[in-house]
Amino acid sequence: MCIDNNGTSFGDVLSEFTGKRSELIPILQATQNAMGYLSLEAMKEIADFLSIPESQVYGAATFYAQFYFTRRGKHQVKVCLGTACHVRGATQVMDAVERELGICCGDTTPDYEYSLERVACVGACALAPVVVFDEEVHGQMESGKVKKIIKKEASPINV
Numbered sequence: 001m002c003i004d005n006n007g008t009s010f011g012d013v014l015s016e017f018t019g020k021r022s023e024l025i026p027i028l029q030a031t032q033n034a035m036g037y038l039s040l041e042a043m044k045e046i047a048d049f050l051s052i053p054e055s056q057v058y059g060a061a062t063f064y065a066q067f068y069f070t071r072r073g074k075h076q077v078k079v080c081l082g083t084a085c086h087v088r089g090a091t092q093v094m095d096a097v098e099r100e101l102g103i104c105c106g107d108t109t110p111d112y113e114y115s116l117e118r119v120a121c122v123g124a125c126a127l128a129p130v131v132v133f134d135e136e137v138h139g140q141m142e143s144g145k146v147k148k149i150i151k152k153e154a155s156p157i158n159v
Contacts, residue, residue: 010031010034010035010042010045012034013027013030013031013035014045014046016030017030017049019049019050019051020050021050021051021052023050024046024050024056024057024060025064027046027050028057028060028061028067029066031046032066032068036068036071036072037067037068037069037070037071037072038061038067038068039069043057043058043061071108071112072108072115073108073109073112073113073114074112074113074114075113075114075133075134075153076114076132076133076134077097077101077114077115077116077117077131077132077133077150078116078117078119078122078131078132079093079094079097079105079118079119080118080119080120080121080122080124080128080129080130080131080132081094081118081119082119082120082121082122082125082128083121083125084125084128084129085125085128085129085130086129087128088128088129089129089143090128090129090130090141092143093129093131093141093143093146094118095143096143096144096146096147097116097131097146097150098116100146100147100150101114101150103116104116105117105118106118114150119132124137124139127139127140129141131146131149133150133153136153
């Protein structure tokens, strides 16, 4: 049985559901919320719980971009690279975030503090370029602001 980082058993997650196939996506979402990502073990247990082939669970999970298959960082950093952000310098902002965190886009720091990803649009085009740190939107970003924002957002006061 899978155990998340907070000691919650995977059975606790499944206990919220009845075992109907129609619950697959909500179960995947609840699993990722509890565990931080979808492990192969968790997907096998979901398949058993729903009495469906593992390939159907894996197929659904890989179809949607919201699901992750490796452990994510404590803090999620998302750099918008949509059209408005791109033309206003988001590529340079992404480069600055990569340098500051010491990782490439799509990676997680070795200490599991940060995960960095690009997103197509966060719907804040008037604020372009935009970086989303966890759930906080930072608009009109510049390369020089990156270090300050990461330090501010990661401070214990904001965590």
